[in-house]
Amino acid sequence: MNTGSNTGRNADDRGEPFAIEARGLSKRFGSLLAVDSLDLRVPRAQIYGFLGPNGSGKSTTIRMLCGLLEPSSGGATVLGLDVPGDARALKPRIGYMTQKFSLYADLTVLENLEFIADIYAVPRAGRDARIEEMLETYDLVEQRRQLAGTMSGGQKQRLALACAVLHRPELLLLDEPTSAVDPKSRRDFWAKLFALAEGGTTILVSTHYMDEAERCHRLAILDRGRKVADGAPAELQDGTGMSVIEVTAEDPFHAQEALAGRDEVVSVTQLGIRLRVLVPQRIPNALALVQDELERRGIDADCRLVRPSLEDVFVAVTQPARPAEAA
C-alpha cells in the first residue's frame, strides 16, 4: 500500500492515497490558455484550497475535474477514475457546488432537496430522514416551505451545500462557495466544511479570500492558469524566500515611494498606515536596508521583521520570475 507519497500522512486504505491527481492538465479556449500544465495532488479527507484572482483558472480546473470540460491536454484521476472518460461513474460519488446558485429558484427548499435526493437515488427508506438531517445541519428547518429564490445569500449557500452533500459524496468540489455571503455566514460555512472533512470527505474549494485559504489543510496558488505554489499554508509562509518588513509610518505614501525605488525591494503593499515590504532573503540584512533608506530620506518610521502572511506569499509568488530566486 505504501506508494511512497511525499505527503504520506493521508494515504488511507481506499487504494489511492490521493482523491485527485492531475498531470499536466491544460485547457485552451481559443488563444487563451486558461489552465497551463497543472500538476495536482489532493490528499483524502482534507480541505484543499485553490487560491487565485478571477481568471486564474480555478473554475476551469474544477470543471475539468468533474468532467464538465474536456482538457485540451493532460489528464486527471479523480477517486481512482479517469476524467473525462469515466465521468459518468464519477458523478454519483462527487458533490459539486457551482459558483452561481444553480438550484431551482421556483421550488421550495424541501422540493429542491427531494429532487436532488431522487436524482441521486438516495435509498428511499432513509430519504426523508436524510433530508430532515440536512435541514437541521444546515439550519434550514424554518425555510423548508420557502421558495429557494426568495432566500438570502447565506441561506442559498447552505441549501446548495446541503444538496451537494445529501448523497454523502466522497469528494466535494466547491467553486467559490462564499463569494456571495456575509462574514458571519462564511465562518459558519467553514465550520461545516471542517465537520465534513472530519467525517472523511475530501473537499476542494476555490476562493479569492486569504483568510479562507489560510484555513485549508493544503492549497495551491494559481496565477493566470499556472500553479505558482502549493503546500500547507504554514509551509508556504515559511518558504517564500522573502524577508517581510513591516513599516509603520506617519507618512506611508512617501515611505512607499522611497522603498519602491530600491532595486532590492520586490514589492511594497500598503495596509492603512503600515507597509509590508518584501525583500529577497538572499539580500543580507534586509531590515537595516529598509531602515537606512527611510532614514536617508528623512522619513520617520518604525520597522520590524515579521513572519510572511499568506498574502505576502501570494504577492511573492505572483511577481515576475527572477533568475536568482528559488522558493
Added chain:
Amino acid sequence: MTGPRRLLAVMQKEFRQLRRDRITFGMIVGIPVIQILLFGYAINFDVRNLDAAVADQAGTQRSRQFVDELEQTQVMRISAAVATPAELEDRLRRGEIAVGIHVPADFERRILDPTRPAAHLLVDGADPTILGIVNQLANMPIGNDSRPPGRPQRSLEVRPYYNPEGRTAVNVVPGLIGIILTLTMMLFTAVAIVREREHGNLELLINTPVSTTQLMIGKIVPYILIGLIQLALIVGVGKLLFDVPVRGSVVDLYVAAAAFIAANLALGLFLSTVARSQFQAMQLTFFILLPSILLSGFVFPFDGMPPLAQWLGELLPNTHFIRLTRGIMLREATVAELYPEFLALVVFTVVAMIFAIRRFSRRLD
C-alpha cells in the same frame, strides 16, 4: 430501479415549477380559447355582406326586383344608390364599396336577348375570394318568370360532402387544433433546456447521475398531458360555439393528438438544444410555426400547392395531423384508416428525440 425514479423526479419537478408559473399556466388555457375565438369568428372565408352601391338607370319594376333579388343572396348589402356607372367606379376606387351594380337603361330589352348581359357587376377584383363569389352570382337567373328558354343547363352537379353548408369553421377548427398545439407545445419545450441553462441549473444537473434520456423524457411527458387538456378545450369550444362536429371516435382523435403532441415536444426539445438563449428559442419556434400554418393545408388546399411546397409540407407534423383531424372529426375516419399519417408522426417524434438527445451536451465546452 433508479431509472424510473429519476424520470419521475424530473417529471415531478416540471409539474411543481409549472404550477407556480402563472403566466405559462394561463397560456395553457388562454391561447387555445383566444385563438379559437379569433379564428372561429374573424377568419371567415364565407363571403357575406359586401358593401355595394347600385346605379339603376332603367328604373323599372323588373329592375328593382332584380336588385332586390341580388340583395337577398346576402352576398352584398346595398348601402347607396347613385345615378351613373362612373360614380360606381369612383366609390370602388375610394374603397367605399366592394361591388357596384349597374343596371343599364335598356335593361328590359337586354333580358330578352341572351347574347347580351342584362346588367353589370363592377367588382374590386383584388381579392380573388370576392371575385369568385361574385362570379357565381353572374349565373343567377333573373326573375323566375323571365328565364330564357335557351339558357344552358349546368353540365356537372356538385354535391358537397361533410360540410354541405360550406361553413368555414367546420374546416378551420380541426386544422386550428394543430396550429394551437404546435404553438404552445413547441414554445413550452423550446425554452425548457435553454431556461435551465440560463438560470444555471444545467451546470448542476449535468453533474448529477441523471441521464440525458431521463431528462428529456421527463420534460416532455407532463406537456403531453397539458396538450391533451388543450385538445379537449378546443374541441369543446368548437362544438359549443361553432357547432364543429366530432363524427369519428374521440379515442382516435386523442391517439392522433398524442402522437402529434409528442412530435412537437420532441421538435421543441431539439430547438432548445440548438438555441443559445430563450429569445433564440422563440425565434426558432416561429420559424417552424409559419410554415406549419401556410404549408400544412390549413390555409391553402394542399393539393393545389406547387410540388416543392408540398414536399416541404410533408416534413411538417402539422400537415399529417390536419389530415388526421379532418378525417376523424369530419369524415368519421379512423386512425387505422389513416395509418400513414399516424406513422409519419411517430417517425418524426423518434427522429427529433434522437437528434435532441444527441445534440444535448453533457459538457460545457
